[in-house]
Amino acid sequence: MTIAGGAIRLEHVTKRYGKVVALADLSLSVEHGVFGFLGPNGAGKTTAVKILLGLTRPTTGSGSLAGAAFGSKASLGRIGYLPELFRYQSWLTAREVLALHCELAGIARARWPSEIDRILATVGLADRGTSRVGTFSKGMQQRLGLGVALLDDPAVVLLDEPTSALDPVGRHDVREIIRALREKGTIVFLNSHLLSEVEQVCDAVAIVDRGKVVAQGDLAQLLGASSVRVRATGISREARAAMARFGELDDDADGAVVIKGIERERIPELVSAIVASGARVYAVEPQHESLEERFLSLLGQ
Amino acid sequence: MRSTLVVARQVVHEASRRRLLLALLLLTLVVIALTVWGVSRIDDLRNGGQPLSDAQKKTIVSQLLILVMFMFSWVLSLAAVFVASPSISGELESGIALAILARPISRAEYVVGKWLGLGALIVAYGASAGIVEIVAVQLVSGYQPPHPFEFLGFVIGEGMVILTFALMLSTRVAGMVGGVIAAILFGIAWMGGIVGGVGAAFNNATITHVGTATKLILPTDGLWRGAVWSLEPSIVIAAQQQVGPAVAANPFFAAEPPPAAYVIWAIAWIAVMLALAIWSFRSREV
Numbered sequence: 360m361t362i363a364g365g366a367i368r369l370e371h372v373t374k375r376y377g378k379v380v381a382l383a384d385l386s387l388s389v390e391h392g393v394f395g396f397l398g399p400n401g402a403g404k405t406t407a408v409k410i411l412l413g414l415t416r417p418t419t420g421s422g423s424l425a426g427a428a429f430g431s432k433a434s435l436g437r438i439g440y441l442p443e444l445f446r447y448q449s450w451l452t453a454r455e456v457l458a459l460h461c462e463l464a465g466i467a468r469a470r471w472p473s474e475i476d477r478i479l480a481t482v483g484l485a486d487r488g489t490s491r492v493g494t495f496s497k498g499m500q501q502r503l504g505l506g507v508a509l510l511d512d513p514a515v516v517l518l519d520e521p522t523s524a525l526d527p528v529g530r531h532d533v534r535e536i537i538r539a540l541r542e543k544g545t546i547v548f549l550n551s552h553l554l555s556e557v558e559q560v561c562d563a564v565a566i567v568d569r570g571k572v573v574a575q576g577d578l579a580q581l582l583g584a585s586s587v588r589v590r591a592t593g594i595s596r597e598a599r600a601a602m603a604r605f606g607e608l609d610d611d612a613d614g615a616v617v618i619k620g621i622e623r624e625r626i627p628e629l630v631s632a633i634v635a636s637g638a639r640v641y642a643v644e645p646q647h648e649s650l651e652e653r654f655l656s657l658l659g660q
Numbered sequence: 661m662r663s664t665l666v667v668a669r670q671v672v673h674e675a676s677r678r679r680l681l682l683a684l685l686l687l688t689l690v691v692i693a694l695t696v697w698g699v700s701r702i703d704d705l706r707n708g709g710q711p712l713s714d715a716q717k718k719t720i721v722s723q724l725l726i727l728v729m730f731m732f733s734w735v736l737s738l739a740a741v742f743v744a745s746p747s748i749s750g751e752l753e754s755g756i757a758l759a760i761l762a763r764p765i766s767r768a769e770y771v772v773g774k775w776l777g778l779g780a781l782i783v784a785y786g787a788s789a790g791i792v793e794i795v796a797v798q799l800v801s802g803y804q805p806p807h808p809f810e811f812l813g814f815v816i817g818e819g820m821v822i823l824t825f826a827l828m829l830s831t832r833v834a835g836m837v838g839g840v841i842a843a844i845l846f847g848i849a850w851m852g853g854i855v856g857g858v859g860a861a862f863n864n865a866t867i868t869h870v871g872t873a874t875k876l877i878l879p880t881d882g883l884w885r886g887a888v889w890s891l892e893p894s895i896v897i898a899a900q901q902q903v904g905p906a907v908a909a910n911p912f913f914a915a916e917p918p919p920a921a922y923v924i925w926a927i928a929w930i931a932v933m934l935a936l937a938i939w940s941f942r943s944r945e946v
Contacts (some may be wrong), residue, residue: 412762415945432764440762444755448670450677462666463763507759 362437364426366390366515366546367411372420374406374570381406383570385420393537393547395561395578397554397654403570404550405443408519411548412440425515436465439508443519443550445501449493453484453503456492460507474510482506483532497524505533509540516540519550534560558650566657573657582653586619587626590642591633598636605629617646663765667773668780675743675781684739688732688789692796695728699800719896721803726891726912728793729815733884736786736819741842743781744826746835747774752946753834767942771831775934778823786816803893810917811890817926818883822846824930825878828937831944849874850911853881857909879926881911882918889914 367389374382382403387396398404409415411422413430427433447456457475466474479485482502492500501524508516518537522530537560540547551557557564558578565575574581588611589602599616602608605628606621621629626645633640675681702720705712712720748771751757761770790812798804805811822842829838856871858864875882897915900907907913 409946414758414761432766435762436764438762440759442755442758442762444758446755447759448674448756450674459666459670460759460763463663463760463765465662465764504759 361390362426362514362546364423366426367394367422367424367548369407369411369422370420372407372410372417372422374403374410374415375418380570382410382417385567385570385572387565387572387575389546389548389563391544391546392562393541393549393560395557395564396548396550396567397552397557397564397650398567399552399658402567404552404567405519406570407567408440408517408548408550411517412438425513437514439510439513439516441501441504441508441516441518441521443523445504447492447500447503447507449491452489452491453479453495453506454488456503457506457510460510464511466511478506478509481509481536498526498529501525502529502532505536509536512543513545515546515548517548517550520552521549522551522553522556530556554650554654564650566654568658574653578650582650585621585623586617586646587621587629588615588617588642588644588646589629589633589640590615590644591638591640593638594633595636595638598633598638601632601636602629604632615642661769663763664769664773664776667760667765667770668777671747671774671777672780680743681781681785684785684789687735688785688792691728691732692789692793695724695793696796696800698724699797702801715895717801718803718893719899721797721801722805722891722893722896723912725794725797725803725805726888729790729811729887729891730884730912732789732793733815733818733887736782736789736815737822737846737880738843739785740778740782740819740823741826741839741846744774744778744823745830745838745842747778747827748830748941749833749835749838750830757946761946767944768938771827771938771941772934775824775827775937778827779820782819782823783816786819787812790815805891806893807890811887814883814887814890817923818880818887820930821878821880821883821926821933824933824937828933828940831937831941845878846880849878849881850884853885854909854911857907857911860908861904861906863905875922876925879922879929882922883926884911885914886918886923888912889917 365388367387369385369387372382372385385407396404396407406415410417411424411429412435422429424434425437451459454475457478458471461471461474475488479488482505484499484502484506487499492503495503501521505518505521508518522533525533534556537547537549549557549561561578563577564581565572567573586606594616599608602616602618605625606618609617609619611617618629623645626643630640630643699721702712702717707716748757794805794808826838826842829841852871852874856868856875859867859871892914900913901915
């Protein structure tokens, strides 16, 4: 699904709370797929989402959500949102909470029962529809919140730490729901500090730290700079020098040499250089940096 | 407009689900039962061994009714403070408001919806409890206050004033803080009414102006005086006026209704306070 005017756009957005800078010149553009917005606690992830929704105003900068101005009815009518701090009316039943949001979203009354049934089944609460939210565990409330965000198939879904209260089964379910959304063409903006979650479902990511984007791009591209492990004998000083031209060298415990930060396309060239130096190559094993390693190295910078 | 009504209905729904309406209903029934019992005992009173005259009975019943209604108006106003002061701030603190405000609903619709819902509770409780109390006293004693409908208007107006003020505070400060501020100002306005009366009694212009200023700043006590006047039979007004100008300081007496201009002021005050609440919430970041 492509949205005229862009699904999510933040252009040079800065947000200051007094002297504290929550977001510093943040620019982002999401047009399709599942976008992971990654960062440690307090990096400004939630502030960015609140600005998109018009709940908070940017100090400077502009942008749009679902092709319309932040917080406009046109924008809010096309999105679904699961807040990080999720609480729903404890005095209502799950069905009543969903009905309330059906009404606020302007869904025709005749469609409510079928839509509510579909949502309850999607988030695994089919048998708890008539229970009061006050009796729900935190995980069940988060499932309900996810259901609220998915009502009426919005074009863009913003999920702020959607699995924070969930057990491993719940996390797996949420990943499946996000994958199903991607299949349907829904654009998902996933705020998270859980790298494995992002790694498993996102097409593209931005890593944010202290209000600044420190890296942005397709996940494969971001993790593109990998390392390669070479097992060889007869590595001379010259051979090491040749290898060092491709990346930082590290000696493995079992005698292999790891060349860090090498681009994939240069691996054949590396092998030729090692062979040319007279060494005998037994194995060349490309190793991907995990998102966690990449994340930590970026934050370290 | 639709969203406004959805929010308003949620307020009433919450009050009913949380059994607030039930608690108010039961407590009001207890008060009414006690009043009816008290009024029914007036026939047993003796003055120097003689039964009371009809005028004396009427005076006692009217004064009793004013006292009970004072308590009732006090309960109504404080209940308005208790439910209105956390109504927006509480939903922001808990996070309930986040999901609601991310729907296509304007801040103004949200605030007006809360005001309408809370206002409906005040009108429903004020009107039903007031009418039942007046009718019950009339059935037992035969006494009917001279202006029952004006009374309901003034008491409900008083509730709406403090409700709108507490709601405005709720757009900015935590429920506990807003509740304390509104309750204290409500008390100060009541004291201001007495102070103004003292000023009038002693012909002290400065003190009188202080009283007038508090009546204008928070028109709760000014409306309460209207409610008192609505419940007073003419013999009570005549008797009290014999006491002299000092009677103006009595918070349970009013020689005349508030002027029409004051009623218009109170209505305009509510409108301005509601507009202020909308403006305040619009400019608030959540």
